[in-house]
Amino acid sequence: MIYLNQAATTYPKPQCVLEAHTASLYSGPVGQFRSSSTAKEPDIFEKCRCSLGTLFGIKEWKRIFFSSGATDSANAVIYGLPLSGKNVVITQTEHNSILRPLLNLREQVGSVTIVPCDSDGKVEPADIEAAISEETAAVFVNHCSNVTGMIQDIAGIGKITKKKGVILAVDVSQSAGCIPIEADLWGIDVLIFTGHKSLFGAQGTGGYYIKEGVEFCPYKYGGTGRDSRQLTYEKGDYEFEPGTQNTPGITALNAGAEYILRRGVERIAEKEQNLMKMLYQGLENIPGVRVYGNAMKNRGPVMSFTFSGLQSSDIAYILQNGYHITVRAGLHCAPLIHDAMGTGKYGTVRVSISDMTQEKEIQSILSAMTEISAGGTIA
Amino acid sequence: MKVVDRIESRERCAEAGWYAYDYLLDEQMKPEFIKRLRPLGNFVYLSMLAKPFFKVESDYFLIKGIEGDDFFRAAVHEAHPEVLKVIEEFIEGIV
Numbered sequence: 001m002i003y004l005n006q007a008a009t010t011y012p013k014p015q016c017v018l019e020a021h022t023a024s025l026y027s028g029p030v031g032q033f034r035s036s037s038t039a040k041e042p043d044i045f046e047k048c049r050c051s052l053g054t055l056f057g058i059k060e061w062k063r064i065f066f067s068s069g070a071t072d073s074a075n076a077v078i079y080g081l082p083l084s085g086k087n088v089v090i091t092q093t094e095h096n097s098i099l100r101p102l103l104n105l106r107e108q109v110g111s112v113t114i115v116p117c118d119s120d121g122k123v124e125p126a127d128i129e130a131a132i133s134e135e136t137a138a139v140f141v142n143h144c145s146n147v148t149g150m151i152q153d154i155a156g157i158g159k160i161t162k163k164k165g166v167i168l169a170v171d172v173s174q175s176a177g178c179i180p181i182e183a184d185l186w187g188i189d190v191l192i193f194t195g196h197k198s199l200f201g202a203q204g205t206g207g208y209y210i211k212e213g214v215e216f217c218p219y220k221y222g223g224t225g226r227d228s229r230q231l232t233y234e235k236g237d238y239e240f241e242p243g244t245q246n247t248p249g250i251t252a253l254n255a256g257a258e259y260i261l262r263r264g265v266e267r268i269a270e271k272e273q274n275l276m277k278m279l280y281q282g283l284e285n286i287p288g289v290r291v292y293g294n295a296m297k298n299r300g301p302v303m304s305f306t307f308s309g310l311q312s313s314d315i316a317y318i319l320q321n322g323y324h325i326t327v328r329a330g331l332h333c334a335p336l337i338h339d340a341m342g343t344g345k346y347g348t349v350r351v352s353i354s355d356m357t358q359e360k361e362i363q364s365i366l367s368a369m370t371e372i373s374a375g376g377t378i379a
Numbered sequence: 380m381k382v383v384d385r386i387e388s389r390e391r392c393a394e395a396g397w398y399a400y401d402y403l404l405d406e407q408m409k410p411e412f413i414k415r416l417r418p419l420g421n422f423v424y425l426s427m428l429a430k431p432f433f434k435v436e437s438d439y440f441l442i443k444g445i446e447g448d449d450f451f452r453a454a455v456h457e458a459h460p461e462v463l464k465v466i467e468e469f470i471e472g473i474v
Binding site: 048314318321322323374 | 422423425427428429430432434443447448452
């Protein structure tokens with residue numbers, strides 16, 4: 001199988017991740033408050049927070065909290081921030097993990113303003129500035145589109161949110177581990193991430209960062225392993241991770257983060273951008289293929305195309321069953337961006353890569369699409 | 380052709396209002412079988428591909444598959460689940 005659906009979840013994982021995950025299941029429980037592990041070494045939770053902090057440019061890495069993924073994080077963030085009766089500005093590129101909590105937790109949010117993107121997925125910071133009103137409490141931005149691979153100018157947006165005094169929450173689910181992130185430098189107040197994509201962790205892991213000083217309350221309550229007699233919530237971050245944590249998952253996530261730190265996120269980005277360039281240029285030259293964006297502007301490891309005469313789901317079916325190439329067809333859980341792309345009816349074919357993707361896999365999909373294009377006459 | 384089984388598709392991201400199923404057959408789909416599907420609706424058959432693809436589409440259902448496979452996918456609109464039976468009867472009637 002040639003797996004080019006890395007934006008859904010990465011496969012394969014680096015060997016060190018597999019080994020760490022397995023080893024964790026063989027090891028004794030860890031955690032200062034819940035068991036009697038030695039206090040000499042930081043436990044895996046602290047190690048992982050520190051690794052992620054280094055990767056994301058977050059000095060206060062202790063304020064990175066674990067969750068079951070980006071959706072869980074987004075729900076925690078949207079529930080936990082002081083958004084009641086306030087306006088929230090988002091972009092047209094957002095994933096449903098942000099859109100659905102915002103639009104369904106109505107009692108938590110007063111109104112939502114959607115800033116449009118262009119057909120490649122680019123959002124102008126000036127348009128975000130124009131959308132911020134007196135009632136705006138927060139701006140949510142998807143760092144890298146999971147449809148077109150467009151990377152937004154978070155540093156530019158951060159200057160605006162700082163000037164306007166609103167919270168900047170950034171969803172880095174698609175960029176974490178493959179695109180450099182400088183959360184502190186860019187003025188990010190809240191960061192949402194998933195663990196199982198380019199961070200190479202296991203599915204069911206992720207987390208969020210809340211900058212010190214940002215008002216925030218937990219949305220889940222339960223055992224935390226400390227202050228057991230205190231039954232009602234008092235201010236503090238101790239209830240941001242209630243319940244027994246996913247130790248094997250976080251161990252794997254840490255192994256993934258350490259792999260990326262060793263390898264260098266800039267080197268990963270460079271490798272992926274070279275493969276994406278080959279993909280864009282190859283597809284652009286195949287008759288019938290329409291590519292959305294280009295390698296110069298869309299710098300993330302994911303791209304979209306359509307094919308004249310066949311629906312995106314047909315192309316995905318042919319690639320899967322005729323060539324054993326896995327891609328994804330449809331709206332990719334990001335419905336609004338398709339209005340800008342003109343692909344709302346049938347969606348797109350999405351091709352996405354990771355650091356583990358090889359050049360010959362890109363050549364395989366280009367060969368397959370060339371064959372489909374040549375043989376795609378309708379009987 | 381006999382339908383051996385009908386399995387609800389593992390595809391979780393089907394668009395709203397449509398349900399997908401994978402049909403397992405008792406033999407591989409040959410060109411003659413695929414061409415017999417033409418009366419069911421708009422018919423597309425990309426026979427020039429190394430692994431030829433076909434699709435039959437109507438207002439309420441869609442069938443697609445690859446020549447040589449012993450399975451195909453069918454999607455039906457939620458308002459017309461009865462067409463599944465029509466599809467099954469039609470396929471089992473092809474000898």
